[in-house]
Amino acid sequence: MIHLHDLHGTRSLMFLACETSEFLTFTAHEGGKVEIRCPYEAKYEEHKKYLCRGECPRVFKDKPVESESAAKDERFSLTDNKTAHIFTVTITDLRTEDKGQYWCGVKTGLFNHDYKREIYLEIKHDIISHFILCLVTQKTKSYVLSIEVVKILNTYHWSHISLKRH
Incomplete structure:
Protein backbone atom coordinates (compact mmCIF):
# COMPACT_ATOMS: atom_id res chain seq x y z
CA MET A 1 0.00 0.00 0.00
CA ILE A 2 1.28 3.49 -0.78
CA HIS A 3 0.28 6.92 0.41
CA LEU A 4 0.17 9.82 -2.04
CA HIS A 5 0.07 13.47 -0.98
CA ASP A 6 -0.65 16.55 -3.03
CA LEU A 7 1.99 19.22 -3.55
CA HIS A 8 1.12 21.13 -0.38
CA GLY A 9 0.46 18.10 1.83
CA THR A 10 -3.12 19.18 2.50
CA ARG A 11 -4.76 15.99 1.26
CA SER A 12 -3.75 12.40 1.78
CA LEU A 13 -4.93 9.87 -0.77
CA MET A 14 -4.44 6.16 -0.30
CA PHE A 15 -3.92 3.82 -3.26
CA LEU A 16 -3.02 0.18 -3.66
CA ALA A 17 0.03 -0.78 -5.64
CA CYS A 18 -0.48 -3.22 -8.49
CA GLU A 19 1.30 -6.44 -7.61
CA THR A 20 2.43 -9.21 -9.91
CA SER A 21 4.62 -12.18 -9.09
CA GLU A 22 7.60 -10.32 -10.54
CA PHE A 23 7.41 -6.69 -9.38
CA LEU A 24 5.30 -3.94 -7.77
CA THR A 25 4.13 -0.91 -9.76
CA PHE A 26 3.52 2.41 -8.00
CA THR A 27 1.83 5.38 -9.67
CA ALA A 28 2.31 8.85 -8.20
CA HIS A 29 1.89 12.46 -9.31
CA GLU A 30 4.66 14.87 -10.24
CA GLY A 31 5.38 17.22 -7.33
CA GLY A 32 3.84 14.77 -4.86
CA LYS A 33 5.24 12.14 -2.55
CA VAL A 34 5.31 8.34 -2.55
CA GLU A 35 6.01 5.89 0.29
CA ILE A 36 7.31 2.51 -0.84
CA ARG A 37 6.97 -0.20 1.80
CA CYS A 38 9.52 -3.00 1.48
CA PRO A 39 8.95 -6.12 3.60
CA TYR A 40 11.86 -8.41 4.49
CA GLU A 41 12.45 -11.65 6.40
CA ALA A 42 13.15 -11.49 10.16
CA LYS A 43 16.64 -12.93 9.65
CA TYR A 44 17.60 -9.68 7.84
CA GLU A 45 16.53 -7.42 10.72
CA GLU A 46 20.06 -6.14 11.46
CA HIS A 47 21.21 -6.01 7.82
CA LYS A 48 21.61 -2.83 5.73
CA LYS A 49 18.57 -1.88 3.62
CA TYR A 50 18.61 0.27 0.49
CA LEU A 51 16.71 1.46 -2.56
CA CYS A 52 18.55 0.88 -5.83
CA ARG A 53 17.73 2.65 -9.12
CA GLY A 54 17.93 1.01 -12.57
CA GLU A 55 19.23 -2.48 -13.27
CA CYS A 56 20.91 -2.74 -9.83
CA PRO A 57 23.96 -4.85 -10.76
CA ARG A 58 25.96 -6.72 -8.13
CA VAL A 59 28.57 -3.96 -7.99
CA PHE A 60 28.39 -0.19 -8.57
CA LYS A 61 24.72 0.10 -7.63
CA ASP A 62 22.94 3.47 -7.94
CA LYS A 63 21.57 3.71 -4.39
CA PRO A 64 19.84 7.05 -3.75
CA VAL A 65 19.28 6.01 -0.12
CA GLU A 66 20.40 3.27 2.28
CA SER A 67 20.11 2.67 6.00
CA GLU A 68 22.86 4.01 8.27
CA SER A 69 24.02 6.48 5.57
CA ALA A 70 23.07 9.97 4.45
CA ALA A 71 20.87 9.97 1.33
CA LYS A 72 22.56 11.01 -1.93
CA ASP A 73 19.41 12.97 -2.79
CA GLU A 74 17.62 14.78 0.08
CA ARG A 75 14.22 13.95 -1.46
CA PHE A 76 14.80 10.27 -0.54
CA SER A 77 14.58 8.93 3.01
CA LEU A 78 14.53 5.44 4.53
CA THR A 79 13.03 4.29 7.84
CA ASP A 80 13.25 0.73 9.13
CA ASN A 81 10.51 -0.78 11.32
CA LYS A 82 12.43 -3.77 12.70
CA THR A 83 9.40 -5.00 14.66
CA ALA A 84 7.20 -5.25 11.55
CA HIS A 85 10.16 -6.22 9.30
CA ILE A 86 9.31 -3.49 6.79
CA PHE A 87 11.48 -0.63 5.66
CA THR A 88 9.85 2.37 4.01
CA VAL A 89 11.44 4.57 1.37
CA THR A 90 9.84 8.00 0.96
CA ILE A 91 10.45 10.09 -2.15
CA THR A 92 9.21 13.69 -2.03
CA ASP A 93 8.90 16.39 -4.71
CA LEU A 94 8.51 13.70 -7.40
CA ARG A 95 9.90 14.54 -10.83
CA THR A 96 9.52 13.06 -14.30
CA GLU A 97 13.09 11.71 -14.09
CA ASP A 98 12.14 9.66 -11.00
CA LYS A 99 10.10 7.36 -13.25
CA GLY A 100 11.49 3.90 -13.80
CA GLN A 101 12.83 0.74 -12.27
CA TYR A 102 13.93 0.50 -8.62
CA TRP A 103 14.77 -2.35 -6.24
CA CYS A 104 14.10 -2.68 -2.51
CA GLY A 105 17.30 -4.33 -1.35
CA VAL A 106 18.73 -5.95 1.77
CA LYS A 107 22.48 -6.56 2.02
CA THR A 108 22.90 -10.25 2.88
CA GLY A 109 26.68 -10.64 2.99
CA LEU A 110 29.89 -10.08 1.03
CA PHE A 111 29.67 -13.08 -1.32
CA ASN A 112 25.90 -13.60 -1.32
CA HIS A 113 23.33 -12.09 -3.66
CA ASP A 114 21.33 -9.36 -1.96
CA ILE A 128 -3.29 22.73 -14.28
CA SER A 129 -5.85 25.33 -15.32
CA HIS A 130 -4.75 28.77 -16.47
CA PHE A 131 -6.94 31.86 -16.46
CA ILE A 132 -6.59 35.18 -18.26
CA LEU A 133 -7.71 38.17 -16.19
CA CYS A 134 -8.75 41.65 -17.28
CA LEU A 135 -8.70 44.99 -15.50
CA VAL A 136 -12.07 46.72 -15.90
CA THR A 137 -11.97 50.50 -15.59
CA GLN A 138 -14.82 53.02 -15.49
CA LYS A 139 -14.55 56.83 -15.48
CA THR A 140 -14.98 57.21 -11.73
CA LYS A 141 -14.15 53.77 -10.31
CA SER A 142 -11.76 50.96 -11.13
CA TYR A 143 -12.00 47.34 -10.11
CA VAL A 144 -9.38 44.64 -10.04
CA LEU A 145 -10.53 41.10 -10.66
CA SER A 146 -8.38 38.51 -8.95
CA ILE A 147 -8.66 34.75 -9.01
CA GLU A 148 -6.99 32.03 -7.00
CA VAL A 149 -5.32 29.53 -9.34
CA VAL A 150 -5.87 26.03 -8.06
CA LYS A 151 -4.08 22.88 -9.17
CA ILE A 152 -6.66 20.50 -10.63
CA LEU A 153 -6.09 16.78 -10.28
CA ASN A 154 -8.51 15.08 -12.69
CA THR A 155 -11.45 16.71 -10.89
CA TYR A 156 -13.50 19.88 -11.18
CA HIS A 157 -12.78 22.57 -8.62
CA TRP A 158 -14.27 26.05 -8.32
CA SER A 159 -11.93 28.91 -7.47
CA HIS A 160 -12.75 32.02 -5.45
CA ILE A 161 -13.25 35.25 -7.37
CA SER A 162 -13.18 38.63 -5.63
CA LEU A 163 -13.59 42.24 -6.72
CA LYS A 164 -11.54 44.94 -5.02
CA ARG A 165 -12.17 48.65 -5.39
CA HIS A 166 -9.11 50.91 -5.79
Missing part, protein backbone atom coordinates in the same frame (compact mmCIF):
# COMPACT_ATOMS: atom_id res chain seq x y z
CA TYR A 115 17.66 -10.00 -1.19
CA LYS A 116 15.80 -7.71 -3.63
CA ARG A 117 12.25 -6.88 -4.73
CA GLU A 118 11.67 -5.10 -8.06
CA ILE A 119 9.64 -1.87 -8.08
CA TYR A 120 8.44 0.23 -11.01
CA LEU A 121 7.53 3.88 -10.41
CA GLU A 122 5.22 5.67 -12.85
CA ILE A 123 4.92 9.48 -12.66
CA LYS A 124 1.71 11.18 -13.79
CA HIS A 125 1.44 14.86 -14.69
CA ASP A 126 -1.28 17.00 -13.09
CA ILE A 127 -3.67 19.07 -15.16
Whole structure:
Protein backbone atom coordinates (compact mmCIF):
# COMPACT_ATOMS: atom_id res chain seq x y z
CA MET A 1 0.00 0.00 0.00
CA ILE A 2 1.28 3.49 -0.78
CA HIS A 3 0.28 6.92 0.41
CA LEU A 4 0.17 9.82 -2.04
CA HIS A 5 0.07 13.47 -0.98
CA ASP A 6 -0.65 16.55 -3.03
CA LEU A 7 1.99 19.22 -3.55
CA HIS A 8 1.12 21.13 -0.38
CA GLY A 9 0.46 18.10 1.83
CA THR A 10 -3.12 19.18 2.50
CA ARG A 11 -4.76 15.99 1.26
CA SER A 12 -3.75 12.40 1.78
CA LEU A 13 -4.93 9.87 -0.77
CA MET A 14 -4.44 6.16 -0.30
CA PHE A 15 -3.92 3.82 -3.26
CA LEU A 16 -3.02 0.18 -3.66
CA ALA A 17 0.03 -0.78 -5.64
CA CYS A 18 -0.48 -3.22 -8.49
CA GLU A 19 1.30 -6.44 -7.61
CA THR A 20 2.43 -9.21 -9.91
CA SER A 21 4.62 -12.18 -9.09
CA GLU A 22 7.60 -10.32 -10.54
CA PHE A 23 7.41 -6.69 -9.38
CA LEU A 24 5.30 -3.94 -7.77
CA THR A 25 4.13 -0.91 -9.76
CA PHE A 26 3.52 2.41 -8.00
CA THR A 27 1.83 5.38 -9.67
CA ALA A 28 2.31 8.85 -8.20
CA HIS A 29 1.89 12.46 -9.31
CA GLU A 30 4.66 14.87 -10.24
CA GLY A 31 5.38 17.22 -7.33
CA GLY A 32 3.84 14.77 -4.86
CA LYS A 33 5.24 12.14 -2.55
CA VAL A 34 5.31 8.34 -2.55
CA GLU A 35 6.01 5.89 0.29
CA ILE A 36 7.31 2.51 -0.84
CA ARG A 37 6.97 -0.20 1.80
CA CYS A 38 9.52 -3.00 1.48
CA PRO A 39 8.95 -6.12 3.60
CA TYR A 40 11.86 -8.41 4.49
CA GLU A 41 12.45 -11.65 6.40
CA ALA A 42 13.15 -11.49 10.16
CA LYS A 43 16.64 -12.93 9.65
CA TYR A 44 17.60 -9.68 7.84
CA GLU A 45 16.53 -7.42 10.72
CA GLU A 46 20.06 -6.14 11.46
CA HIS A 47 21.21 -6.01 7.82
CA LYS A 48 21.61 -2.83 5.73
CA LYS A 49 18.57 -1.88 3.62
CA TYR A 50 18.61 0.27 0.49
CA LEU A 51 16.71 1.46 -2.56
CA CYS A 52 18.55 0.88 -5.83
CA ARG A 53 17.73 2.65 -9.12
CA GLY A 54 17.93 1.01 -12.57
CA GLU A 55 19.23 -2.48 -13.27
CA CYS A 56 20.91 -2.74 -9.83
CA PRO A 57 23.96 -4.85 -10.76
CA ARG A 58 25.96 -6.72 -8.13
CA VAL A 59 28.57 -3.96 -7.99
CA PHE A 60 28.39 -0.19 -8.57
CA LYS A 61 24.72 0.10 -7.63
CA ASP A 62 22.94 3.47 -7.94
CA LYS A 63 21.57 3.71 -4.39
CA PRO A 64 19.84 7.05 -3.75
CA VAL A 65 19.28 6.01 -0.12
CA GLU A 66 20.40 3.27 2.28
CA SER A 67 20.11 2.67 6.00
CA GLU A 68 22.86 4.01 8.27
CA SER A 69 24.02 6.48 5.57
CA ALA A 70 23.07 9.97 4.45
CA ALA A 71 20.87 9.97 1.33
CA LYS A 72 22.56 11.01 -1.93
CA ASP A 73 19.41 12.97 -2.79
CA GLU A 74 17.62 14.78 0.08
CA ARG A 75 14.22 13.95 -1.46
CA PHE A 76 14.80 10.27 -0.54
CA SER A 77 14.58 8.93 3.01
CA LEU A 78 14.53 5.44 4.53
CA THR A 79 13.03 4.29 7.84
CA ASP A 80 13.25 0.73 9.13
CA ASN A 81 10.51 -0.78 11.32
CA LYS A 82 12.43 -3.77 12.70
CA THR A 83 9.40 -5.00 14.66
CA ALA A 84 7.20 -5.25 11.55
CA HIS A 85 10.16 -6.22 9.30
CA ILE A 86 9.31 -3.49 6.79
CA PHE A 87 11.48 -0.63 5.66
CA THR A 88 9.85 2.37 4.01
CA VAL A 89 11.44 4.57 1.37
CA THR A 90 9.84 8.00 0.96
CA ILE A 91 10.45 10.09 -2.15
CA THR A 92 9.21 13.69 -2.03
CA ASP A 93 8.90 16.39 -4.71
CA LEU A 94 8.51 13.70 -7.40
CA ARG A 95 9.90 14.54 -10.83
CA THR A 96 9.52 13.06 -14.30
CA GLU A 97 13.09 11.71 -14.09
CA ASP A 98 12.14 9.66 -11.00
CA LYS A 99 10.10 7.36 -13.25
CA GLY A 100 11.49 3.90 -13.80
CA GLN A 101 12.83 0.74 -12.27
CA TYR A 102 13.93 0.50 -8.62
CA TRP A 103 14.77 -2.35 -6.24
CA CYS A 104 14.10 -2.68 -2.51
CA GLY A 105 17.30 -4.33 -1.35
CA VAL A 106 18.73 -5.95 1.77
CA LYS A 107 22.48 -6.56 2.02
CA THR A 108 22.90 -10.25 2.88
CA GLY A 109 26.68 -10.64 2.99
CA LEU A 110 29.89 -10.08 1.03
CA PHE A 111 29.67 -13.08 -1.32
CA ASN A 112 25.90 -13.60 -1.32
CA HIS A 113 23.33 -12.09 -3.66
CA ASP A 114 21.33 -9.36 -1.96
CA TYR A 115 17.66 -10.00 -1.19
CA LYS A 116 15.80 -7.71 -3.63
CA ARG A 117 12.25 -6.88 -4.73
CA GLU A 118 11.67 -5.10 -8.06
CA ILE A 119 9.64 -1.87 -8.08
CA TYR A 120 8.44 0.23 -11.01
CA LEU A 121 7.53 3.88 -10.41
CA GLU A 122 5.22 5.67 -12.85
CA ILE A 123 4.92 9.48 -12.66
CA LYS A 124 1.71 11.18 -13.79
CA HIS A 125 1.44 14.86 -14.69
CA ASP A 126 -1.28 17.00 -13.09
CA ILE A 127 -3.67 19.07 -15.16
CA ILE A 128 -3.29 22.73 -14.28
CA SER A 129 -5.85 25.33 -15.32
CA HIS A 130 -4.75 28.77 -16.47
CA PHE A 131 -6.94 31.86 -16.46
CA ILE A 132 -6.59 35.18 -18.26
CA LEU A 133 -7.71 38.17 -16.19
CA CYS A 134 -8.75 41.65 -17.28
CA LEU A 135 -8.70 44.99 -15.50
CA VAL A 136 -12.07 46.72 -15.90
CA THR A 137 -11.97 50.50 -15.59
CA GLN A 138 -14.82 53.02 -15.49
CA LYS A 139 -14.55 56.83 -15.48
CA THR A 140 -14.98 57.21 -11.73
CA LYS A 141 -14.15 53.77 -10.31
CA SER A 142 -11.76 50.96 -11.13
CA TYR A 143 -12.00 47.34 -10.11
CA VAL A 144 -9.38 44.64 -10.04
CA LEU A 145 -10.53 41.10 -10.66
CA SER A 146 -8.38 38.51 -8.95
CA ILE A 147 -8.66 34.75 -9.01
CA GLU A 148 -6.99 32.03 -7.00
CA VAL A 149 -5.32 29.53 -9.34
CA VAL A 150 -5.87 26.03 -8.06
CA LYS A 151 -4.08 22.88 -9.17
CA ILE A 152 -6.66 20.50 -10.63
CA LEU A 153 -6.09 16.78 -10.28
CA ASN A 154 -8.51 15.08 -12.69
CA THR A 155 -11.45 16.71 -10.89
CA TYR A 156 -13.50 19.88 -11.18
CA HIS A 157 -12.78 22.57 -8.62
CA TRP A 158 -14.27 26.05 -8.32
CA SER A 159 -11.93 28.91 -7.47
CA HIS A 160 -12.75 32.02 -5.45
CA ILE A 161 -13.25 35.25 -7.37
CA SER A 162 -13.18 38.63 -5.63
CA LEU A 163 -13.59 42.24 -6.72
CA LYS A 164 -11.54 44.94 -5.02
CA ARG A 165 -12.17 48.65 -5.39
CA HIS A 166 -9.11 50.91 -5.79
